[in-house]
Amino acid sequence: MNSLAVCPSRDILTVRVDVTSYADATARVIAWAQTSRSCYVCLATVNSIMEAHASREYQCAMRKADLVTSDGMPLVWVLRGLGIPEASRVYGPDLTTSVLAAASKHSIPVGFYGGSEQGLAKLIEKVGRLFPQLKIAYAYAPPFRVLTAAEDEIVTRAIEDAGVRILFVGLGGAKQDYWMHEHHGRVSSVMLGVGAAFDFIAGTKPQAPRWMQHSGLEWIFRLGTEPRRMWRRYLVRNPRFVILALAQLVRAQFHEHRHTA
Numbered sequence: 296m297n298s299l300a301v302c303p304s305r306d307i308l309t310v311r312v313d314v315t316s317y318a319d320a321t322a323r324v325i326a327w328a329q330t331s332r333s334c335y336v337c338l339a340t341v342n343s344i345m346e347a348h349a350s351r352e353y354q355c356a357m358r359k360a361d362l363v364t365s366d367g368m369p370l371v372w373v374l375r376g377l378g379i380p381e382a383s384r385v386y387g388p389d390l391t392t393s394v395l396a397a398a399s400k401h402s403i404p405v406g407f408y409g410g411s412e413q414g415l416a417k418l419i420e421k422v423g424r425l426f427p428q429l430k431i432a433y434a435y436a437p438p439f440r441v442l443t444a445a446e447d448e449i450v451t452r453a454i455e456d457a458g459v460r461i462l463f464v465g466l467g468g469a470k471q472d473y474w475m476h477e478h479h480g481r482v483s484s485v486m487l488g489v490g491a492a493f494d495f496i497a498g499t500k501p502q503a504p505r506w507m508q509h510s511g512l513e514w515i516f517r518l519g520t521e522p523r524r525m526w527r528r529y530l531v532r533n534p535r536f537v538i539l540a541l542a543q544l545v546r547a548q549f550h551e552h553r554h555t556a
Contacts, residue, residue, distance in 0.1 A: 299326055302362070305377040308348045308539055310357045312339050312365050314374060314382050320364060321393045327361070327485045328403050328460040335475035335486040338366035338387045345532040346469050348539070353469050356476035364390065366490075368511035369536065376544045386508065388492040391463060395422060399429040404458050406433030406484070408450075408474075409465030410493040418497040433457040437466075454482050462486045465493035 299322075302313040315323075320336070327334055337343070337360040347354040357363060364385035365371050374382035398405050407415060415436045422429065433454055442450065454462060462484040464471045471488035478486065494500035502508075503516035514529045 310347045317393045331483040334361040336362045340367040341536045342528045387489040388495045391492040399426040404430040404432035405461045406459035412436045414499045433459045
């Protein structure tokens with residue numbers, strides 16, 4: 296099958312989520328990078344779905360992405376409930392290492408944008424050990440504020456001048472998706488919004504055990520390790536998502552029964 300065949304997808308609330316896999320998503324990123332295509336990949340979570348549900352601007356940024364993966368298990372379960380049983384999770388840190396391995400194999404220059412200076416240095420050191428043949432052409436940890444137009448132009452030009460073809464964006468949450476949307480067409484790179492992958496791969500933040508990731512309980516681990524930052528996401532948005540997603544699944548079942556009756 297052509298690796299760039301159209302992905303099956305479903306709308307979860309207001310966001311299109313594509314059904315892909317690590318191998319498929321990686322193949323798409325490599326193919327796009329080899330043609331210097333400017334495009335971006337969003338990794339959807341319950342939090343981003345709820346953010347898009349509340350904001351038309353963010354909804355637009357998500358819907359215009361070239362690929363939207365199901366980063367969280369709840370989204371996988373909803374996709375399966377909407378008639379795609381083969382749906383599986385495509386988790387940011389694992390997709391990052393998969394793409395890095397393929398980029399190393401195909402000699403595609405990569406870049407990193409986001410995180411802190413200290414964390415980014417540790418990430419580059421770790422990635423360099425994992426993939427010694429990888430071409431890291433660019434790395435920058437921007438200040439924790441909105442860049443001026445002049446600063447942003449300098450960043451954009453630096454990414455272009457470095458020849459980056461795959462840019463990992465680790466700004467977290469909606470911020471990275473907005474950034475990719477705003478730079479679509481301005482940089483000749485495939486941009487991947489990989490969230491906390493920088494910290495997880497570098498080892499500056501702990502990851503939930505695999506069994507918690509696979510069972511959809513990762514949120515408990517992250518809430519326990521970062522309660523101040525995560526409480527609203529998991530204790531307010533998650534319950535709202537459950538209610539809205541269940542309502543969508545019930546409506547989908549109702550329409551299916553009507554059409555088959």
